[in-house]
Amino acid sequence: MKRRFRRCLGASLLLLSATPPAVSVEPDDRENSAQAPSRPADMPLSLLPEPPPLELPAPRPASLEAIDAILARIVSAEPAVREHAVGELLEVRPDWAAGLSRRLDRLAERADRQAMRSLLERLRSRNKKQGSSDDNDEGGGDYLELALASPDPASAVWRDLVQLLSISHMLRNVGSADAVREIIRVYVRFGEFTRVHVQRELALLGDRQVAGLLEAERHQAPKIASWARKRLDLLGKAIAHEAVRTKDQAALADILVALGRSRDPDAGRVLVSFASTEKSQVRTAARQGLALLGEVGAWQLRDAYQDTTGKQAPRDWTWKRTARELFTEFDRLRSSKVFELYEVARQAEGKGDLDAMSRGYDQVLALSPLFEQREAMAEGYAKFAEVKKDQSPELAISALRRIERIAKTDVERRKAESLRHVLEARMLAQQGIVDRGLLDKATALDPESADARDALDASARPAQRTVAHVRYLLAAGVAALSLAGGGYIAWMTWRRRRSAPGDGRFTE
DSSP states (O other): OHHHHHHHHHHHHHHHHOOOOOSSSOGGGOOOOSSOOSSOTTSOOOOOOOOOOSSOOOOOHHHHHHHHHHHHHHTOSSHHHHHHHHHHTTOOOGGGHHHHHHHHHHHHHHSOHHHHHHHHHHHHHHHHHTTOOOOSTTOSSOHHHHHHTSOOTTOHHHHHHHHHHHHHHHHHHHOSHHHHHHHHHHHHHHOGGGHHHHHHHHHHTGGGGHHHHHHHTTOSSHHHHHHHHHHHHHHTOSSHHHHTOOSOHHHHHHHHHHHHHHTOTTHHHHHHHHTTOSOHHHHHHHHHHHHHHGGGGHHHHHHHHHHHHSSOOOTTOOHHHHHHHHHHHHHHHHHHHHHHHHHHHHHHHHTTOHHHHHHHHHHHHHHOTTOTTGGGHHHHHHHHHHHHTTTOHHHHHHHHHHHHHHOSSHHHHHHHHHHHHHHHHHHHHHTTOOOHHHHHHHHHHOTTOHHHHHHHHHHHHHHHHHHHHHHHHHHHHHHHHHHHHHHHHHHHHHHHHHHSTTSSSSOO
16 A cells, blocks of 8 residues: 555656656757756767667577477486486576577477376375475475476476476576566466466575566566565565665666666656666666656656756756766766776875775776776886785785786786786795796796796796705615615624534534
């Protein structure tokens, strides 16, 4: 009831704030209006990102072949083959969702759903008699394990049931938003007897199930829509502000796009709040969600523009123009923060405070990996690595990796990679491991590197000393054997001489 009240309130506010669009001019293409925007005149408008499509691409033939091979082995008459195929369910590729969707549809067209339902009920009843229970919302035991525990490869119904459960397992292991939609489609295509299984698969995905359930709330089948709402209520994700509470950035991005598809006015402010975040994946997803929300989010966009710039958006701006102006302002503010951090780090470099410089440059690259002035940071990182290479090789290696990524010339990159290999070889040498391969690679990358030459010499000296020690030990061993042999002969001679007079054969 509260949820319905909030939606009605949002729709009422939208109607009160809506203004008729201009007729003679397309506002999105006009750069000047009654009230000048706050962005610089030479700064282009940010674009509205294209939302990800719901339609899956055509599956690759290689993907279909791999999926078909696994599905054939999982119902093999040979137990060892079935067991191996169960392990292969984990070895899915991210782009298999389209192929699995194709095989799900093919199975739904040919399978006897009623017979599959009866078989699953018999398996569950047998399992309950053995003391197990699978009646909870998350599905309890694994139905695939249950079916494989009672194999019947000669039965077409058993094969169809096992392949259906295997398809949903592979979709869960893919774990993408497309895969979640397809897991929900298992319930849509096959009906009530798969509900508990689908709920279990979704529960194992954690927060990654939320986006699919948000989209399923608007499903054309009332039964599916009601089921999705109940699942979100149980998860505590029924409203927009609750849905976005997750530490999984990929799940958050999918949720933001799904909120845009929901056309829920309550989602507008949530999407706006993420449209300026420093994390690129989440920021793009929030803007895609606002693009999907469209006119429903117009008043939230106008409010956000006024809060950000201190100016009201002109009344003749459409929601698209307002969104683009708002995104441009967000990008300008974020860029100004990055440049501010960069200038502070440059000043620290000038003062010789390389630690503060390194921390500042790290922040700049974290906020803007493609920062325009990143190439100029390579020199500072090189100084930092040179100072830290002996006392803190880990910090030096981290700086050298950044140089390899941001350096302007191949010469800088090769020198940085060479020194990194030297430091890695030194760290291994402290553990008693001599890696000549790293040192040879370092010398090849930078033949003039004194560090690489010194490291090679140092790695050779222990070997030379070892050879000399072995020679001395061998010589000492030979001498000891010689002395022992001479002593033994002398002792035996002395013994014979002593025993000769008293042996009883030469007495008078």
